[in-house]
Amino acid sequence: MALSKKDVENVAKLARLGLSEEEKALFTKQLSQILDYADTINKLPTEGVAPTSHALPMKNVFRNDKVVPCVDAKHIMENAPEQIDNMFRVPKILE
Amino acid sequence: MKLNELTAHEIEKLIQTKAASATEVTKAVFQQIDAAEAEIGAYVSITKKLALEAAKKTDERIMNGEKLSPLEGIPVAVKDNMCTMGVLTTASSKILSNYKPPYDARVVENVKALGAPIVGKTNLDEFAMGSSTENSAFKVTKNPWDKNRVPGGSSGGSAAAVAANETILSLGSDTGGSIRQPASFCGVVGLKPTYGRVSRYGLIAFASSLDQIGPITKDVRDAAILLNAISGYDPQDSTSVEKKVPDYTKALKTDIKKLKVGLIKNLTGKGVEKGVKEAFLKAAKKLEELGAKVEEVTMPSFEYSVPTYYLIAPAEASSNLERYDGVKFGHRSPDAGDLLTMYYNTRREGFGAEVKRRIMIGTYALSSGYYDAYYLKAQKVRTLILQEFEKAFKKFDVLISPTTPTVAFKIGERKDDPLAMYLSDISTIPVNLAGLPAISIPCGFADNLPVGLQIIGKAFDEETILQTAYAYEQNTDWHKRKP
Numbered sequence: 219m220a221l222s223k224k225d226v227e228n229v230a231k232l233a234r235l236g237l238s239e240e241e242k243a244l245f246t247k248q249l250s251q252i253l254d255y256a257d258t259i260n261k262l263p264t265e266g267v268a269p270t271s272h273a274l275p276m277k278n279v280f281r282n283d284k285v286v287p288c289v290d291a292k293h294i295m296e297n298a299p300e301q302i303d304n305m306f307r308v309p310k311i312l313e
Numbered sequence: 314m315k316l317n318e319l320t321a322h323e324i325e326k327l328i329q330t331k332a333a334s335a336t337e338v339t340k341a342v343f344q345q346i347d348a349a350e351a352e353i354g355a356y357v358s359i360t361k362k363l364a365l366e367a368a369k370k371t372d373e374r375i376m377n378g379e380k381l382s383p384l385e386g387i388p389v390a391v392k393d394n395m396c397t398m399g400v401l402t403t404a405s406s407k408i409l410s411n412y413k414p415p416y417d418a419r420v421v422e423n424v425k426a427l428g429a430p431i432v433g434k435t436n437l438d439e440f441a442m443g444s445s446t447e448n449s450a451f452k453v454t455k456n457p458w459d460k461n462r463v464p465g466g467s468s469g470g471s472a473a474a475v476a477a478n479e480t481i482l483s484l485g486s487d488t489g490g491s492i493r494q495p496a497s498f499c500g501v502v503g504l505k506p507t508y509g510r511v512s513r514y515g516l517i518a519f520a521s522s523l524d525q526i527g528p529i530t531k532d533v534r535d536a537a538i539l540l541n542a543i544s545g546y547d548p549q550d551s552t553s554v555e556k557k558v559p560d561y562t563k564a565l566k567t568d569i570k571k572l573k574v575g576l577i578k579n580l581t582g583k584g585v586e587k588g589v590k591e592a593f594l595k596a597a598k599k600l601e602e603l604g605a606k607v608e609e610v611t612m613p614s615f616e617y618s619v620p621t622y623y624l625i626a627p628a629e630a631s632s633n634l635e636r637y638d639g640v641k642f643g644h645r646s647p648d649a650g651d652l653l654t655m656y657y658n659t660r661r662e663g664f665g666a667e668v669k670r671r672i673m674i675g676t677y678a679l680s681s682g683y684y685d686a687y688y689l690k691a692q693k694v695r696t697l698i699l700q701e702f703e704k705a706f707k708k709f710d711v712l713i714s715p716t717t718p719t720v721a722f723k724i725g726e727r728k729d730d731p732l733a734m735y736l737s738d739i740s741t742i743p744v745n746l747a748g749l750p751a752i753s754i755p756c757g758f759a760d761n762l763p764v765g766l767q768i769i770g771k772a773f774d775e776e777t778i779l780q781t782a783y784a785y786e787q788n789t790d791w792h793k794r795k796p
Binding site: 238258298308 | 411412413415416508509522548551552554614617619620621623624631635638639640641642643644645649650651652653654655656657658660661662664666669670672673674676677678680686687689690691692693694695696697699731732735746747748749772
């Protein structure tokens with residue numbers, strides 16, 4: 219499974235991940251190797267086998283719709299890179 | 314012997330009989346940190362003031378004649394991917410280098426409530442992605458047995474801190490072996506509980522269907538004591554399981570007559586170092602001498618467990634790590650421009666190479682056109698691995714293998730070869746894929762470096778693996794050897 223530099227750029231875009239030119243070159247090589255190795259599982263027949271997403275069988279877990287104390291917004295905002303009046307400030311989204 | 318060289322249960326006796334104060338114990342740990350930390354590098358941050366305050370409170374409770382918990386005054390080191398309120402929690406990543414959580418992880422809250430002082434936050438591979446702790450953005454942790462070698466990972470700081478007596482107990486997390494492999498490399502005990510036994514609330518998520526928190530300790534009894542403290546259902550982790558928590562110290566019996574042990578033959582073959590194999594086979598013999606019935610078993614699907622894991626874990630990670638976008642907490646690129654540029658630059662600057670690699674693999678495996686061939690296929694193979702365990706556990710009470718195919722490797726040796734690094738997890742990964750409990754205990758040495766014995770149990774049967782480990786430990790003295 220040989221990935222091209224363009225493939226790497228596309229995946230990085232999906233992941234919103236900026237990569238340097240060196241990283242693109244390195245990952246093109248390394249990801250191809252890793253995916254080649256990952257591909258070995260396709261040798262194993264799995265017809266009729268159900269996929270497992272969780273090791274323990276689990277159903278959706280509900281809780282009562284009841285108000286309980288939670289972390290104060292003030293403390294949460296202490297970690298904000300930029301804020302105004304308890305709101306996260308981000309660069310302009312729409313022109 | 315100095316206080317910091319003792320186990321938790323030894324210190325418990327001293328504290329409860331007033332032969333030592335909690336403050337003395339905590340101070341002894343910090344003295345050792347002062348002496349050894351520059352060379353070992355186990356900690357990302359140290360919380361001396363908070364720890365001494367907690368110890369003082371314990372001493373006041375002793376003075377007042379209050380009933381004490383078994384963890385009262387016992388210093389605990391916490392892997393830096395578990396949230397500590399108001400205390401830097403970095404996951405050893407640049408992207409979280411300034412993050413002070415507004416809450417405690419459930420396990421942190423649990424041990425604090427029992428009176429255990431938190432010594433500090435231990436180093437790890439960034440976001441727990443790695444097997445050597447070399448992927449930390451901040452420092453390289455050294456193996457106390459040989460400072461040119463890695464302590465293992467990703468809980469390398471926690472394991473090294475215990476081995477170097479820089480704490481009494483520690484907490485690690487295990488997604489593909491991250492508790493057991495460093496415990497094995499550092500010659501200490503590491504237990505990964507059943508998925509759902511311990512709350513993940515406040516654990517910085519890597520791969521949510523695999524992550525589990527557990528103890529890293531000096532002996533098996535300490536592992537049982539710490540497991541008692543952190544186990545149980547938590548409404549704030551809907552994947553934790555509502556199941557009664559037994560007193561795990563009650564499982565510590567030395568009688569293992571009639572115990573049915575399956576020796577996983579295909580984990581002793583290709584790629585396993587001679588010295589590791591020898592130590593492991595001797596350990597199996599020892600179990601037999603103690604009355605267990607040891608029989609070989611082959612688990613053919615294990616061959617596929619590493620590639621399966623390296624699709625599922627990165628897929629989940631790529632989703633979990635979407636939250637690091639520079640908006641709500643952590644690093645934001647000063648070079649932001651518009652919103653998209655902010656995302657790109659924040660993540661480029663904040664993540665290290667291995668984290669980027671896994672985000673890329675995961676994103677690719679989940680992307681349209683490749684989902685079926687990679688992610689869905691891996692989930693099906695996961696089912697086959699689970700079924701193989703189910704079949705084996707119809708016949709056996711526990712399964713055993715070497716924890717790792719090799720002893721601790723040299724710093725830098727595998728850093729540029731991700732695949733070689735991934736393969737060091739072959740014995741531990743299948744256990745996470747199946748959500749089972751497993752423990753690694755010291756079982757000998759190869760080239761003067763510790764070798765670990767892995768004991769795998771049925772889901773929620775931590776008691777039998779603890780019992781097996783305890784019986785072995787009490788009849789050997791590997792756990793008493795110190796670097």
